[in-house]
Amino acid sequence: MITETTSGNRGLLQAEPLIFETGHATGTGVDLPAPKGLKSNLGALTRKAALDLPGLSEPETMRHFVRLSQKNYAIDLGLFPLGSCTMKHNPRLNERAARFEGFADLHPLQPTSTIQGALELMDELAHWLCTLTGMPAVALSPKAGAHGEMCGMLAIKAALEARGESHRQRVLVPSSAHGTNPATAAAAGFTVDEVKGDEDGRVDLEDVVAKLGPDVAAIMITNPNTCGLFEPDIKKIADAVHAAGAYFYCDGANYNAIVGKVRPGDLGVDAMHINLHKTFSTPHGGGGPGAGPTVLSAALAPFAPVPHIVLRGETRELREHMQGTQAFGRMCAFHGQMGMFTRALTYMMSHGSDGLRQVAEDAVLNANYLLARLKPHFSAPFGDRPCMHEVLLDDASIKPKGVETIDVAKALLDEGYHPFTTYFPLVVHGAMLIEPTETEPKRELDRFADVMIALAERVKAGEVEFFKQAPKLTPMRRLDDTRAARQPKLRWRRGANDAGAKVAAE
């Protein structure tokens, strides 16, 4: 808690306790007469203790949530350089389209004759995704990136079963992979075998070839990879994987760097998820699950999850069975996240194919601009060549001075920036992964670079305490993440906190 002011507020930023601590247990926002002559039929099950829900008036409730919302950092507030997350601007045009009642107010169980427009939109989105990736099929229903990975790996599993090769149990995953890759492979019932990275931060082709064998089901590779580098051997890897009878899963998390420029289908990819909230500008976590459609090669397409959208004459249908397919099942109750489909297609159509190509070009240009400005001031492990969409720095040059990655991240909070991704990828010690995206103008990149350079200067000047004390200006100071992990308090309890106990006693 802030202690500098009597109120606990800081300027016009209000300190806000938990709702259980502000709300009065006996208060209520609605003034209704007590029920008379009501007989409970619950008998012995009637509640004896008070329910202890917080009671707040409407203005108090409103303030509580608005105050909380003001503590949130958002892409609409400023640069959000979180690497591998593609925090790009969410265009307002998307929001307008998503709120059209023909898309927004549908019920998933409505007769399909009444949702033809929505089905056409999904079909059109599928067409764009297939065309951009050069893949013949797409499953729209997965709700997020990792869910899309699951979809791809289950399709691979089903394809292996259909081939009578269920003994293929091993999945190769590079050491630089997103943690979700090995987790997905394991959750789908495979065993994970790590592939080394070479000294250039890329997947070691020789190690891939050495590890391939008749028991390998698939390889999972992110391209561009988590070091922000394009995998130049990707086609050779795909060919070797296919020659060994295995499938190639591509993690599409970094697709923003190559959209419109490279078709993953041409690289030999068999399955790839696409995070609509990254490349196609839908909000991260916006109002419900996201969407992680998974494109599939001809070899995997027959195993795509249901439902399928089928055009018969003039009308579209959602089909659970289709001739010539052996769907492995379904990924969710219905067809996926309509709100994200609408936003993503709006983004695609408003940019056009040339605009999407420029998205990738500008994303890469912005990252390289930051790399060029920051390289003289920080250690950049692969900084001797251009990067793709994100800049990888590490703390090798500042650590001898007593400052590490986490300290720079905390100091950035005081400067009003959400920090970059810290300590990932794991293959680089003290990694700082910065992804500006294409939506930042040069002046904003310069502002951020100036801040980063000023911090590097402070390290050089030996201001270690400045970093260890940061953040100083945030509502909460530096948290003890060790204690939080060692002794986590996972539930609020009345009386366990002074403020709450005081309210209860009143």
Added chain:
Amino acid sequence: MTKRYTKDHEWVCLDGDIATIGISKYAAEQLGDVVYAELPAAGKSFAQGDDMAVVESAKTASDVYAPISGEIVEGNAAISGENWQIINDEPEAGGWFVKLKVSNKSELDALMDEAAYADYVKGL
């Protein structure tokens, strides 16, 4: 009693045919404050290089590999008792992970001695 190190930063100390195993001071420093560790049960067997234990810090989670083949005799009760701090405070003493009955002592020959490991760490 000689201490040997692996490239993955485990140490192993042999006394008779019982090896005490832990993670190196360098590894503990790189991890930062340990917030969780999972030790294998006594009686479990491992081949050299197998995933044997797990250690997690606020920064990262990491596998601990068996530096030598054998059967687990005992896990460190301090660690099972959730005293994670001992791994940071005394990584190469009281913060040992397991004791293991060694099945092939000659496997130790391929591992680094203290001087070689110190050189190896310097190069990282």
